[in-house]
Amino acid sequence: MSSRENILQAITANKPSFIEPPIIEMKRAVLSSTEAVQQFISTLESIGGKAVIVEGVNLIRENLQLSRDTGAYIVNTIPMLGEVNDEITTATDAHSLEPVFKAYIGATIGIAENGAVWIYESEMKNRLVPFICQHLVVCLDVNKIVPTMHEAYSQIDVAKEGYGVFLAGPSKTADIEQSLVIGAHGARSLLVYLIAPVLK
Amino acid sequence: MDPRNFNKFYFAPIGATTMSHSKAAGVFIQDEPRTDWHDETLWFVREKRDKAVRQVPEWEQLRELASGIKDHTLSNLDNYLSAFEKNALANGVKVHWAADAAEHNDIILQIIRENNVLRIVKSKSMLTEECHLNPFLIEHGVEVVDTDLGERIVQFRNEPPSHIVLPAIHLKKQDVSQTFHEHLGTEAGNNDPQYLAEAARIHLRDKFIQSQLAITGVNFAVAETGGFVVCTNEGNADMGTHAADIHIACMGIEKIIPRAEHLSVFLRLLARSATGQPITTYSSHFNRPRVGQQMHIVIVDNGRTKQLGRPDFRNSLKCIRCAACFNTCPVYRRSGGHSYHTAVAGPIGSILNPNLDMKANADLPFASTLCGSCSNVCPVKIDIHVQLWKWRQVLTNEGYAPTGKKIAMGGMAFVLAHPSIYRIAGKMGRWVLRSLPFITNNKTLNPWYKQREMPTPPKQSFRDWYIKNKR
Amino acid sequence: MKVGLFIPCYIDQFYPQVAIATMELLEKLCCEVVFPLNQTCCGQPMANSGFANLDKGCDKNFVNNFSGVDYIVSPSGSCVLHVKEHLHDEDESKSLQIRSHIYELTEFIVDVLAVPNITAAFPHRVGMHVSCHGQRGLHLSSMSELVAPTFSKPAQLLGMVTGLVLTQPKRVDECCGFGGTFCVFEEAVSAKMGKDRVSEHEANNVEYITGVDVSCLMHMEGILKRQGSKIKTIHIAEILNSMEAVTVSN
Structure with missing residues (x-):
């Protein structure tokens, strides 16, 4: 008999009698959307990231262009910010991506309680981009911030694409004497632009 | 090969033959300032945890939910594993099943050989530590680079991790500096964590880019989607898997949860319990291999189905490996992870490891005062201290108690069951303490007396007083 | 109310002043206190060492001593907890009666006696x-x-x-x-x-x-x-x- 059958049979023999799953119902304080945005910003700051509210995308476009003007390898995946780096596909290898200095990526939602954003594989073009770049810039609709993980999972479909990530702040480690070091293996910094509608 | 042989091999650098917890702890404590530092550093993590959980008013409700989801999952584990397998296969993932550590290691070696892989990176996986994968692969001429900073440090030093979340927490920055100087050529005497972490970043970036195969653990596997979640702060799991042509994810059978929405509960609990962060930097959801990539999942039993069959101990399988019980444990903080001589140390290790090998781990359930703090911090409400107590009974019944203890306890039980003998013994005891203190005040024969004075024995017991004054 | 005073073995032998204070305090708070003379120990030392199977004799002695009082009170949280969780008897109704009526001293004063104040002074x-x-x-x-x-x-x-x-x-x-x-x-x-x-x-x-x-x-x-x-x-x-x-x- 295969290990698969052995394991499954052993479980069937040894498991306790059926226990009903609990219903996820949480009594929580209700956050207004302004409070949720403020909490997102302060939480992200507390974990080493930064979030700023911008009206429209003009400022981001300008900053993207300024970065490109330095000659550094800047990757943009968001069409409304300007030229998109079409040379990057799902098949682009690590050697080609290693020089990426800064990447601009869109996110689907943000979460107030932990400062995380959800990024689908399609938003990053290549799974490595948000990790291998030295600095990461994420763009998110300011109205897409939810209070907690419960709302987050109800609004995304984690299985829709091959890969997706909750990303909260820059890469970090405290493995040496619990001293916090920002920039372990992934991006050294994270800036989240919260895009608000342009006021007329 | 018997994985216990690896155990000896693996733990050889820290203690030649395996020392009992109490003995190893005694060695650890000899350096008292360092013990204080270890204790305070981990207590600091506990405090960060406290601060984080107090920002979630529904914290206790979340723990209850997590516990309930896991209890439910264990009661239907066979069906959930089958569903997970079916969905993972449909996602284009190859699924392997391993009865034990040896089979787990063989499966991985076979994938390595079939694909002629030379360069391998691994992010943190306690399961691969439990299976002693690294020494096994080394024996077969395969080198694996651990990419978690803490794990890389201990790998350079040929030591096992001492903590499941903070693998190098037993080391000071001077130790790391020395190790990196030897292995990475960093400046001698430069102890700046920033500088040392940067050196590791540069060194490992190269390994990531070159790697052909990446091994990761699994934090949660979702039955309804066939996907799995890996959590890191450093980003090493993602750097490895997205760069490599082959991804192998190793998981114990207990990592299953039924639905994606359940992730919300566990991801709210995990990082807050582990480090006091609101969430880990990266919570990566893998569903399908990217184009051209192979993705494998190895589902491992290694004693877990046996533990599932022990009603008193099965809920230890709810563990999500946050290590909150390590950080709060006053014994762990003062004895260090290596004193537990197992891959998973701390209170949770002390209830998991006797299941794997009762004889080798008979000391562990006794490495506790049963203070109960572990059960209180546990995000999935495992009654750890109750299980420690119950393991003591099992180990004694199975004959793993030292003979001296057996005789002493037998004698004590006899005396305490017979009031008149007890009164004579009590009187004699007090008399001996008063009149012949050198018998008890002996640092070799009486461990109490090594660092503590004996109580001053009164002339009369309470019972004597009561008869004289109250009757 | 009739309170059976449970004085754990090591308090009896080494700390009689604690037992005396407990007894006097309970009497001040208007309890009728009895001290069953043949009590020894709750059995915790054996059980916590993995020898709960040796506790039968101890348990039996405990039940013999403490059946028939309204409450059992002890100046030791640890021993009380052990009795509450682990006391057994051939007649489990007897052990259960004890297990549900045993109290640590301070919880007894707060929860059962519920006294509004205590007359005591200790300027330290x-x-x-x-x-x-x-x-x-x-x-x-x-x-x-x-x-x-x-x-x-x-x-x-x-x-x-x-x-x-x-x-x-x-x-x-x-x-x-x-x-x-x-x-x-x-x-x-x-x-x-x-x-x-x-x-x-x-x-x-x-x-x-x-x-x-x-x-x-x-x-x-x-x-x-x-x-x-x-x-x-x-x-x-x-x-x-x-x-x-x-x-x-x-």
Whole structure:
């Protein structure tokens, strides 16, 4: 008999009698959307990231262009910010991506309680981009911030694409004497632009 | 090969033959300032945890939910594993099943050989530590680079991790500096964590880019989607898997949860319990291999189905490996992870490891005062201290108690069951303490007396007083 | 009400003053106190060492001594917890009756007697040691690990004592390291834990360390004495029964 059958049979023999799953119902304080945005910003700051509210995308476009003007390898995946780096596909290898200095990526939602954003594989073009770049810039609709993980999972479909990530702040480690070091293996910094509608 | 042989091999650098917890702890404590530092550093993590959980008013409700989801999952584990397998296969993932550590290691070696892989990176996986994968692969001429900073440090030093979340927490920055100087050529005497972490970043970036195969653990596997979640702060799991042509994810059978929405509960609990962060930097959801990539999942039993069959101990399988019980444990903080001589140390290790090998781990359930703090911090409400107590009974019944203890306890039980003998013994005891203190005040024969004075024995017991004054 | 006084073996032998204070205090609070003369021990030392199977004789003796009282009260959280969780008898109705009517002293005063005040005076600076079994087992006080309202039955009673200044160590509820036979089988860790507890109280300039469990106090006393410290340990019953500076008004 295969290990698969052995394991499954052993479980069937040894498991306790059926226990009903609990219903996820949480009594929580209700956050207004302004409070949720403020909490997102302060939480992200507390974990080493930064979030700023911008009206429209003009400022981001300008900053993207300024970065490109330095000659550094800047990757943009968001069409409304300007030229998109079409040379990057799902098949682009690590050697080609290693020089990426800064990447601009869109996110689907943000979460107030932990400062995380959800990024689908399609938003990053290549799974490595948000990790291998030295600095990461994420763009998110300011109205897409939810209070907690419960709302987050109800609004995304984690299985829709091959890969997706909750990303909260820059890469970090405290493995040496619990001293916090920002920039372990992934991006050294994270800036989240919260895009608000342009006021007329 | 018997994985216990690896155990000896693996733990050889820290203690030649395996020392009992109490003995190893005694060695650890000899350096008292360092013990204080270890204790305070981990207590600091506990405090960060406290601060984080107090920002979630529904914290206790979340723990209850997590516990309930896991209890439910264990009661239907066979069906959930089958569903997970079916969905993972449909996602284009190859699924392997391993009865034990040896089979787990063989499966991985076979994938390595079939694909002629030379360069391998691994992010943190306690399961691969439990299976002693690294020494096994080394024996077969395969080198694996651990990419978690803490794990890389201990790998350079040929030591096992001492903590499941903070693998190098037993080391000071001077130790790391020395190790990196030897292995990475960093400046001698430069102890700046920033500088040392940067050196590791540069060194490992190269390994990531070159790697052909990446091994990761699994934090949660979702039955309804066939996907799995890996959590890191450093980003090493993602750097490895997205760069490599082959991804192998190793998981114990207990990592299953039924639905994606359940992730919300566990991801709210995990990082807050582990480090006091609101969430880990990266919570990566893998569903399908990217184009051209192979993705494998190895589902491992290694004693877990046996533990599932022990009603008193099965809920230890709810563990999500946050290590909150390590950080709060006053014994762990003062004895260090290596004193537990197992891959998973701390209170949770002390209830998991006797299941794997009762004889080798008979000391562990006794490495506790049963203070109960572990059960209180546990995000999935495992009654750890109750299980420690119950393991003591099992180990004694199975004959793993030292003979001296057996005789002493037998004698004590006899005396305490017979009031008149007890009164004579009590009187004699007090008399001996008063009149012949050198018998008890002996640092070799009486461990109490090594660092503590004996109580001053009164002339009369309470019972004597009561008869004289109250009757 | 008739209260059976349970005095654990080591208190009987080494700390009779704690038992006397407990008895006098309960009598002051209008209880009829009886002390069954053939009691010995709850059986915890064997059980915690993995020898619960040896507890039959001890259990039987306990049931023989404590059947037929309204309540059983003891100045030891640890022993009470053991009885509550592990006492058995051939006739389980007898053991269950005991298990549901046994109380640690402070929880008995707060929950059963529910006295509004206690006439006691102890003009000293006192450090509170929270004993694990009383706290996490009997829930005598809130626990630092949980997100829940804070409370403390022992501290509530000490708050009624005239002149007493109560302090908390930095780590409010860390174990002292006694742990029964742990204190000898894991001597190094045990003693280190005790030393660390004591030093946090020293930092608060206390004159006394108090608590609901004599075992923890005995452990810290052993360490304090070895260090030649001036700090003394004292059981909470002794404080609640104390009338040191008699300027109490009712």
